[in-house]
Amino acid sequence: MEPEENKYNEDFNDDFFSPDDRVWGEIEKSLPEEKRKRSFFYPLLFLGAIALVTSTFLLSKAFFQSKYSSKETIELVNSSSSVAENKVNIDNQDNNSIQENNENSENSNVISNNEVSSLSKTEENSQSESDVAKSEFISKEDRNREIEFNTTVNVHSTKESTSNFQLNIPMYVDTISNQNEINNKEESQVNSTVEGQIDEKTHMNSLSNSLDLLSTKTLSIPPINMLSEFETQSDKYQDEILTTSIQSVNKPIHYGIALNASKEFYISQPSVDSEIPLNELLQVSNMQNQFFTQLQFFYEIQNHGFAIGLEYARYVYKMHYDIHLPYDLSSEEDHGEIHTNHLTHSLPNALTTLETDLILQRSESSPVIHNEDIYLTLDAFIQYQIVKLDFRYYYSLPIGLSFGAGAQPGKIFLIHTDNQLASHHTYVTKREFNANVVLNREYLVDLVAFVNYDKQITPNSSIGIGVQVRKDVLNPNYPLRIAPGVQLKYFIR
Amino acid sequence: MTRLKGEISEAIKACKKGDHSAFRMLYDSYKNSLFAICLRYVSDRMEAEDMLQEAFILIFKNISSYDSEKGSFYTWSSKIVVNTILGKLRKNKPLLVFQEQVPKKEHSSVDLPIHDLSMKELVQQIQSLPEGYRRIFNMYVIDGMKHREIAKEMDISVSTSKTQLMYAKRAMQKKISEMHNYSQVN
Numbered sequence: 001m002e003p004e005e006n007k008y009n010e011d012f013n014d015d016f017f018s019p020d021d022r023v024w025g026e027i028e029k030s031l032p033e034e035k036r037k038r039s040f041f042y043p044l045l046f047l048g049a050i051a052l053v054t055s056t057f058l059l060s061k062a063f064f065q066s067k068y069s070s071k072e073t074i075e076l077v078n079s080s081s082s083v084a085e086n087k088v089n090i091d092n093q094d095n096n097s098i099q100e101n102n103e104n105s106e107n108s109n110v111i112s113n114n115e116v117s118s119l120s121k122t123e124e125n126s127q128s129e130s131d132v133a134k135s136e137f138i139s140k141e142d143r144n145r146e147i148e149f150n151t152t153v154n155v156h157s158t159k160e161s162t163s164n165f166q167l168n169i170p171m172y173v174d175t176i177s178n179q180n181e182i183n184n185k186e187e188s189q190v191n192s193t194v195e196g197q198i199d200e201k202t203h204m205n206s207l208s209n210s211l212d213l214l215s216t217k218t219l220s221i222p223p224i225n226m227l228s229e230f231e232t233q234s235d236k237y238q239d240e241i242l243t244t245s246i247q248s249v250n251k252p253i254h255y256g257i258a259l260n261a262s263k264e265f266y267i268s269q270p271s272v273d274s275e276i277p278l279n280e281l282l283q284v285s286n287m288q289n290q291f292f293t294q295l296q297f298f299y300e301i302q303n304h305g306f307a308i309g310l311e312y313a314r315y316v317y318k319m320h321y322d323i324h325l326p327y328d329l330s331s332e333e334d335h336g337e338i339h340t341n342h343l344t345h346s347l348p349n350a351l352t353t354l355e356t357d358l359i360l361q362r363s364e365s366s367p368v369i370h371n372e373d374i375y376l377t378l379d380a381f382i383q384y385q386i387v388k389l390d391f392r393y394y395y396s397l398p399i400g401l402s403f404g405a406g407a408q409p410g411k412i413f414l415i416h417t418d419n420q421l422a423s424h425h426t427y428v429t430k431r432e433f434n435a436n437v438v439l440n441r442e443y444l445v446d447l448v449a450f451v452n453y454d455k456q457i458t459p460n461s462s463i464g465i466g467v468q469v470r471k472d473v474l475n476p477n478y479p480l481r482i483a484p485g486v487q488l489k490y491f492i493r
Numbered sequence: 494m495t496r497l498k499g500e501i502s503e504a505i506k507a508c509k510k511g512d513h514s515a516f517r518m519l520y521d522s523y524k525n526s527l528f529a530i531c532l533r534y535v536s537d538r539m540e541a542e543d544m545l546q547e548a549f550i551l552i553f554k555n556i557s558s559y560d561s562e563k564g565s566f567y568t569w570s571s572k573i574v575v576n577t578i579l580g581k582l583r584k585n586k587p588l589l590v591f592q593e594q595v596p597k598k599e600h601s602s603v604d605l606p607i608h609d610l611s612m613k614e615l616v617q618q619i620q621s622l623p624e625g626y627r628r629i630f631n632m633y634v635i636d637g638m639k640h641r642e643i644a645k646e647m648d649i650s651v652s653t654s655k656t657q658l659m660y661a662k663r664a665m666q667k668k669i670s671e672m673h674n675y676s677q678v679n
Contacts, residue, residue, distance in 0.1 A: 345650060
């Protein structure tokens with residue numbers, strides 16, 4: 001190390017200039033591996049990558065194989081046929097199947113009158129280890145719907161003998177016509193699997209239980225001959241799905257338009273980022289409290305509401321800058337009797353930046369010294385408007401109070417600006433001044449929380465008062481704003 | 494830690510070969526002086542340490558490009574430190590931009606009684622300046638940049654740079670005089 005550097009370094013022999021030990025720890029972690037170790041790194045990385053790709057491939061293959069191995073399904077389909085079909089197929093390993101199809105069975109209004117009308121059992125001396133029983137139920141009903149069951153039941157017997165079951169299961173399913181809400185809900189497919197190893201005694205029970213499960217599902221559908229009662233006394237039925245469906249149909253839904261007028265108050269004036277050069281020149285800034293209007297379209301379901309709308313507001317922002325300039329004689333332009341100095345600045349404020357272009361002048365004989373302080377004042381006036389989209393959710397209490405929150409993205413438009421600069425120096429005066437106002441940002445996003453109290457004045461309208469609290473999330477220098485206002489609502493029932 | 498020039502040269506050669514102990518030796522030799530640069534620009538100690546760490550990682554990563562014929566290791570590494578700091582500040586605060594200057598002692602001579610201060614006092618006084626002033630002051634007074642360069646790097650006008658420096662100097666003068674008054678009273 002050079003002597004000068006040694007001396008320079010000695011100046012820093014103080015704990016104040018000593019960084020924490022963790023700094024070296026972090027640096028050491030990022031140091032390149034020493035060369036002999038590095039030779040193992042890339043082959044290991046390559047092997048690891050191959051292992052990763054291979055294991056991903058094998059796992060994905062195993063996953064898809066297991067996903068599509070299940071075969072047994074029970075399907076429940078609604079349609080508009082008038083025929084109920086019941087199909088029961090029982091197949092054994094030797095393809096000795098007994099299939100019974102009951103077609104064109106009588107239409108009935110009896111709920112799930114399931115019965116096993118015939119059951120026969122045959123024993124064979126076969127060495128097969130499993131029996132497969134498949135049953136397929138197709139039920140069709142003549143009141144705008146059809147219910148079809150396709151059931152496969154695999155039964156594996158551990159005994160040496162094989163059991164064949166012959167099932168005859170007439171299915172009567174009653175439906176509700178003219179209840180589109182409910183029909184839609186029941187237009188579903190139910191898939192289930194019944195599979196397992198059972199002995200001969202439980203063989204029969206398993207099949208019966210499976211059929212009971214099916215009949216239970218069918219019971220949830222009310223019969224046709226109860227329709228009139230169902231429509232008038234929905235609470236009589238205990239089935240939760242149906243009851244909920246009926247209630248949701250009867251829930252009050254409101255659409256409407258709301259008009260809001262509020263005045264906004266700044267809790268404190270927005271500040272300028274302290275890191276921006278010349279921010280200290282801004283002595284006074286005042287964003288004047290302004291009225292704004294909101295037009296919203298809302299949609300209410302019971303106590304919950306959603307609204308989308310537009311907001312329009314006009315603002316006035318006034319600023320006063322105190323400027324002290326070091327007068328630079330070396331940058332003067334000589335025009336004979338008059339000497340000029342061309343200065344440009346970027347003067348910040350909370351909303352815009354004033355790009356100033358200033359020409360100062362002095363007479364050749366005036367006693368101004370190099371870097372002498374020139375005191376100037378600048379008063380700026382900006383009028384602008386903000387158009388915002390308004391999205392909000394609210395919850396209403398029965399007493400007329402509602403509260404909620406939302407977001408308001410918007411755009412700022414400059415309308416008018418005016419700037420007045422004055423020199424307070426005896427000899428140095430303003431010759432020419434221009435200021436170009438540039439918006440610091442064109443967009444804003446306000447988060448809003450609000451409370452309203454509404455009073456109904458006619459069956460279709462209400463009037464209310466409320467308070468909104470807003471904060472611009474894109475600019476941390478902007479303070480909270482509070483906006484009390486009134487609101488008119490018109491409902492379209 | 495004071496080391497001979499030969500030791501530093503050997504350590505740099507060893508670093509180029511990936512010797513970790515040599516990296517440690519260089520770090521110990523220059524950590525304080527380079528950390529002082531970070532402290533001048535960033536008042537928060539933790540943030541300054543992060544910048545030092547980032548700068549040292551860059552120094553070690555690019556050490557093969559260091560040519561002792563072109564200048565001392567300190568000059569080269571301090572350039573990287575300043576560049577790292579300004580680059581990071583520019584990323585965080587868009588007004589600030591990269592600069593290429595190497596610290597030049599001769600530019601320290603300004604109309605401020607900073608020569609009466611110890612290095613620690615000087616850094617502490619600079620740290621106490623508002624951030625905008627601090628950067629202009631560091632760039633112009635300590636790192637010796639010209640207004641034209643500062644204006645270009647910070648994307649401001651020359652007038653703004655001059656005005657800002659005037660306010661920064663005033664603030665610094667005020668702080669130094671307050672410090673002297675305080676020490677005289679005590």
